[in-house]
Every structure is written in structure tokens, then in C-alpha cells.
Amino acid sequence: MSQPTAPEPLSASEREDAQVSRLLTWLSATAIVLLAGIGAKAWFAEHTTHAWVLWFFIGLIAINMLAFARTGNRVRRKAGLIVVVGLLFTYLMASGGESNTGPLWFYVFPPLLFYLTDLKTGTAVLLFCYLVAVVVFQFPGLPMVSAEYSTDFKIRFFSTLTFESIFCFVLEASRLKARHELLTLAESHERAARTDELTGLANRRDMHNRLSGEFSRYQRSGHHFSIALIDLDLFKKINDRYGHDAGDQVLREFSALMQTVIRQTDVAGRWGGEEFLILLPDTSLLQALTLAERLRSEVARHPFRFGEQALPVTISAGVCSIAKAGSLDDLLKQADLNLYAAKEAGRNRIAPRVRTQEEEGASPTP
């Protein structure tokens, strides 16, 4: 029976994108309300052209919102909003807005720009806007420029705007740095929580998650999988005779060897102590037994050494396929029973039993 699957959790950057998206919707809606109100005020003050221009900008913002709703393209939406807001502020500077207060709206631009773009783009756009402001202020006779500002106003406007821009730049740069450090830290913690420190393999918790994921996939679409539970034989003796460091080196060397034998889609993990688990997606019991047998013979052949000392290392493994088990617990239990059987039968072997190539060759032909 197919079970409903939980939606994949969003990544940190996807969550941030969604947050910026919500903020932009909120900003656009606020801008529309403000422009409608200020436009109405201008209309009643009989500044009809000014009112119509402001309402025209409502149209541009609404088009930008609709385009995003249709395409979902966040980059275009940000660029569109920056262009519309930039044009609006240029108009307010050139026309003076109500009572020559138009340029004051420009103070909204630096924090918005640095939030919506990266530092380089934000600085470039801001410098371009400065240039436009200088042209508008210095050449009041240009077409479409109807406002004139006093020298005192211009000096104060540019000084305060420069201060604000530098502050915004520095704050945004430190916000980005802190964000980067936090993400890197979170990533390394997350990796550490999934990884076994000694061998670098997936740890038991990660293997449990992967097994659950594979089991859900099996329930959803019937993709079979198998597992091999592996134990290093008489490992205590290696520790006792050659020391704990030698034991650790064997665990690391075995892990590296195992990685070379399995496929890229297989996952090897440390199940605990000297026990390992391999998850083999899309693999039948027979295929899993073949792989386990290959690993067993590779390990038996491999010259494990600690300094000058040759170390005797062999493995036993219990293999099981999901086709032979009703649940994950059952699968692990059966693999464990098979591993126990392999140990009982004398170690350095795989259970359920498969005939090795040497045995095939030695058996009398019928």
C-alpha cells in the first residue's frame, strides 16, 4: 500500500528566497497604497499631471507583480522593481514632487538596493543614481527637469545620502559575512552529525535515515533493495595484540577498501564498533551476496599492516533483501541472524551461504 510522503524540507537558501519574495510582495503592495494616496492628495491639490504620473507608477509595480505571479522569476522581479523605483525617484527629483520634497524619497533606495542585490551591483546602481542626481541638480534647464534646489539643500542632500550609503554598505557587508559564517558552521555541524569521525563513513543515525528513505521508495514504487551487515572477525584480538591504534587503522583501511568495492549508488556506513552496514539500492539478494562475497575475498587478500606488523583481517557478513522481510526492523533482524550464522559457521564467510569460485571449480562435474 502506498504511503503519503512528507514534503522535502526547504534548504536554507530556498527559505531565504521565499522570505525575500514575501518582503517584496509586501513592499510592492505598500508602495501601491502610498502612491495611490499621495496621487489622490496631488489630484485634490490640482496637481493633476503629478497625480497621473504617480498612478502610472502604480501600473508599473502592478505589472511587475503580475509578471512574477505568472512566471515565478525572482531575478526579473527584483530587477524590475529596482528599475521602477529608480525611475520613480528620478522623476521625483526632477519634478521636485510636492513642495520640492521629492529627493527625500531617495533615502529609501540604498538599504533597498543592498538588500535586493549583491554589494557590487548595489554600489554600481547607486553610483549611477548619484550621477543622475548630479545631472538633475546641476542642469535644471534640461527637458523634464522642473525643480530647482538651493546649493545648501544639494550639499546636505549629497552629504547625508553618502553617509547613509556607506552605512548601508558596511552593514550589509557584515550581514553577508555573518550569514556566510553561520551557513558554513551549520553545514559542518550537519555533516558531523551524519558522519562517523574515525572512518568518514555515514554513521548509524544517517544509515537509519537512508534505510527509512529507501524503504519508503520500496513501498511507493516497489524498488527492491538489500543490505549487508558486516563484522570484522576476532577484532578484539587485533586490539589486544597490536594495540588500539592498530585497531583504528584497520577500521579506516577496511572502510576505504569497502568504498572501492561498492557502487556509487550504494551507501556504506559504520553501524557501530567493528560492525558496518552497506545499503544496496535496486539490488536483489543474489546480487548483494555476490558483492558481499567479493568484498570478503578482497579483505582476505588485502595486506593490512601496522608499521612492520602484518595484521590478520577477515570479515563475516549477513545479507538480506527487503523481498524477504516485512519491515525495516525485520530486515535488520534477519541480516543480524545471518551474520550470527556466518560467525557460527567459522567466520570469514557470508550468510546465507553462496558457493565461492574455488568451490565451484573444485566440485566434481556431474
Ligand SMILES: Nc1nc2c(ncn2[C@@H]2O[C@H](COP(=O)(O)OP(=O)(O)OP(=O)(O)O)[C@@H](O)[C@H]2O)c(=O)[nH]1
Ligand atoms: N580500535 C578500535 N576498536 C574498537 C572500536 N570499536 C569497537 N572496538 C573493539 O572491537 C572489539 C569487538 O570485540 P567483540 O565484540 O568481542 O568481537 P570480535 O573480537 O570481533 O569477535 P567476533 O565478532 O566474534 O568475530 C572490542 O574489543 C572493541 O573494543 C574502535 O573504534 N576502535
